[in-house]
Amino acid sequence: MVNSKHKIVVGFSGGVDSLVTCLLLKKSGYEVYAVTLIFNNSYISPVFQEHVKKAAELLNINHEFFDVRSSFNKVLDYFKRGYLSGKTPNPCVFCNQYVKWPKLFEYEERVGASKVATGHYAQKKALNGNLFFTKGIDSEKDQSFFLWSLKPEQVEQIELPLGKMYKAEVKEIAQKNGFTTFSRQKESTGPCFTGKNYRHTLKAMLKETEMPGKGNFLSEEGEVLGRHDGYLFYTISQRKGMGLSFKEKKFVKKLIPESNHVVLAHAGRLWSREFYLKNWTIHYPPALENCEVEIKIRYRSQKAKGVLRKDEDRLRVELSAPEWAVTPGQTAAVYIDEYLVGGGYIDEVKN
Incomplete structure (x- = not known):
């Protein structure tokens, strides 16, 4: 049991993972300071904010919204620049590294807390005197992949109560503590700002002068195989959605921004x-x-x-x-x- 005076900051979305994280930490004696980072305008919708406020009230914990939209602009810029350069960015990892964790640590300092916690499914273990993340017990939910940028001294400040649990256990804890509705929420997947199809978001972000226009699908030998809508709307290994038909399946192998070409090849290549x-x-x-x-x-x-x-x-x-x-x-x-x-x-x- 920890001293009840120990404050801990919890990244709080109002979903079942962050909710159970707060519940477990509170029961272990921490004074929980839940913070909801406002990354973009979807986080200021009345429906979302009322949902989060209700969850915090039911838990009877401290809660605050923290507007980080100006910092999140660097994630949007990284996202756009990545596709324009012919690459496939990972905005969630970039956000963890440059926005989410820095802002959680900033909030930790602001409220005078000694720890930060999230609902990530990962664990911590010591190796040669330093703490490192390891995968969570639930291999289907393991999220250690997103945490590689955090230094050992930062890992020491972080608590991940769900790392030793399976998702089914987390939902069961929520239900047993009167949070059945929250346990049945649909989980979010993918970047928080793109929806299911990144192309719609990307098109809305591009200036007219940045739109590549139509280009050619090429074979590795340079043969024109068809036309496409612009190289940045395709990703490596993509097979569907190209409007082409071949006797042998072909996949996107390479994107060439300079010439607006998309190179296709068979899977073995x-x-x-x-x-x-x-x-x-x-x-x-x-x-x-x-x-x-x-x-x-x-x-x-x-x-x-x-x-x-x-x-x-x-x-x-x-x-x-x-x-x-x-x-x-x-x-x-x-x-x-x-x-x-x-x-x-x-x-x-x-x-």
């Missing part, structure tokens, strides 16, 4: 054993000393074995076996055994 990370961070130096690590190239993918090598300001990833559709612009998380030790942004892929 999208395997890679080597790629580069930029803006990378490794919190455990032995990971760079020619030891075997595990790399996760997307949230839902399995980890792949490989080694890391410094290459000027980038990090070269050499995989033990090929991975399919490694995508520039996306992020990769690096693990040693169960420990999350770093990550970076995929910059260049060698097919």
